[in-house]
Amino acid sequence: MAIILQVDFPFAGPWGDEMAAAMDGLAQDIAGEPGLQWKIWTENAQTQRAGGIYCFDTAEAAQAYADKHLARLASFGITGIVAHHFAINAPLSKVTRFQQTA
Amino acid sequence: MAIILQVDFPFAGPWGDEMAAAMDGLAQDIAGEPGLQWKIWTENAQTQRAGGIYCFDTAEAAQAYADKHLARLASFGITGIVAHHFAINAPLSKVTRFQQTA
Numbered sequence: 618m619a620i621i622l623q624v625d626f627p628f629a630g631p632w633g634d635e636m637a638a639a640m641d642g643l644a645q646d647i648a649g650e651p652g653l654q655w656k657i658w659t660e661n662a663q664t665q666r667a668g669g670i671y672c673f674d675t676a677e678a679a680q681a682y683a684d685k686h687l688a689r690l691a692s693f694g695i696t697g698i699v700a701h702h703f704a705i706n707a708p709l710s711k712v713t714r715f716q717q718t719a
Numbered sequence: 720m721a722i723i724l725q726v727d728f729p730f731a732g733p734w735g736d737e738m739a740a741a742m743d744g745l746a747q748d749i750a751g752e753p754g755l756q757w758k759i760w761t762e763n764a765q766t767q768r769a770g771g772i773y774c775f776d777t778a779e780a781a782q783a784y785a786d787k788h789l790a791r792l793a794s795f796g797i798t799g800i801v802a803h804h805f806a807i808n809a810p811l812s813k814v815t816r817f818q819q820t821a
Contacts, residue, residue, distance in 0.1 A: 621759060621761055621772065623725060623727070623761070623772070625725070625803060625805075633806075633808070634810070636808055636811070637808055637809075637810035637811050640811055641810070641811070641814065644811045644814035644815055645814060647814075647815055648814055648815050648816065653815070653816075654816065655812075655815055655816040655817040655818070656812065656815035656816075656817060657723060657807055657812050657815075657817045658807065658808035658811035658812045658815070659723055659725070659803075659805035659806070659807065659808070660805060660806050660808050661803065661804060661805050661806060664803070664804075666803060666805070667805075668805070670723065670725070670772055699801075701727060701761075701763065701766070701768060702763060702766075703727075703761035703762060703763050703768070703769075703770070704735075704761070704762050704763060705759055705760065705761065706735070706738055706739055706760035706761070706762050707739075708736070708739035708743070709738070709739050709742055709743070709746045709760035710757075710758065710759050710760045712743065712746035712747060712749075712750055713746055713749055713750050713755070713757055713758035713759075713760070714750065714755075714756065714757040714758075715757040715758060715759045716757070
């Protein structure tokens with residue numbers, strides 16, 4: 618059953634296209650993570666917050682990635698990281714039109 | 720441009736199929752919200768936390784829904800609600816295989 622990993626933290630930019638250019642290499646790396654179905658990259662320049670919403674195949678894959686990624690974020694000098702692991706309630710999510718891919 | 724609304728809060732259950740049965744009516748109602756593309760219903764019985772990840776067509780639709788839904792959660796006796804509005808970084812999310820539907 619797919620697992621959602623939800624991560625967000627205070628962030629000072631860059632934003633938008635500059636963020637995309639700065640983090641393209643990281644995104645290519647993350648795309649190769651074992652068990653990752655997809656990641657949504659989230660950003661809010663007004664609240665100075667960014668993060669990611671990830672869908673992994675298993676809880677174990679999500680945990681292994683979180684251990685690695687939170688240490689990497691800390692190595693970038695990022696503090697105040699909030700991370701939650703969640704199951705997807707499939708029947709309710711179906712009613713609200715979320716299409717699971719696995 | 721689609722907007723992500725990320726909401727989570729302390730929750731004491733019910734979980735899984737019981738949660739789905741208890742909240743089916745609410746899900747049917749939420750499915751009719753203006754501008755909502757989809758909602759993922761999230762839950763974690765171990766950390767006693769639940770929430771939702773929503774994708775809305777516009778920031779205005781996300782804000783109108785958040786104003787309504789956070790008041791509704793409070794009326795259920797839920798406290799400690801965390802809600803963040805985020806833009807999607809489309810180029811990075813494409814690299815990590817997130818398929819935007821709008």
